[in-house]
Amino acid sequence: MLLYPAMKELLKNIPSRYLLVNIVAARARKISSEAEQEGISLEDKPVTLAIREVASGALRLDNAEMAEEEAQSAFDAPEQEGEGAPATAEDEE
Numbered sequence: 755m756l757l758y759p760a761m762k763e764l765l766k767n768i769p770s771r772y773l774l775v776n777i778v779a780a781r782a783r784k785i786s787s788e789a790e791q792e793g794i795s796l797e798d799k800p801v802t803l804a805i806r807e808v809a810s811g812a813l814r815l816d817n818a819e820m821a822e823e824e825a826q827s828a829f830d831a832p833e834q835e836g837e838g839a840p841a842t843a844e845d846e847e
Contacts, residue, residue: 759809764808764809767813767814768808768814768815769815777804777813778804778805781800781804781813782799783800785804
């Protein structure tokens with residue numbers, strides 16, 4: 755199986771394969787979320803778009819850390835009033 759862009763090219767912008775996976779996954783989730791909120795139909799999969807951003811140099815380690823923090827803060831955002839998480843057995847005690 756031929757991987758394009760080549761892993762060697764991707765690792766020029768992000769020094770570790772493991773870090774690359776995490777950054778691409780976080781960016782892909784953000785792309786998917788933004789497309790869903792705006793009602794946009796994506797022609798390519800979010801992971802493909804994120805990998806292309808890394809290959810082009812638009813997504814690098816320095817700007818990816820900020821994007822990952824934004825994605826994490828959005829994920830950790832408290833739920834709006836009236837939409838709380840379901841009660842667990844611990845909550846009932």
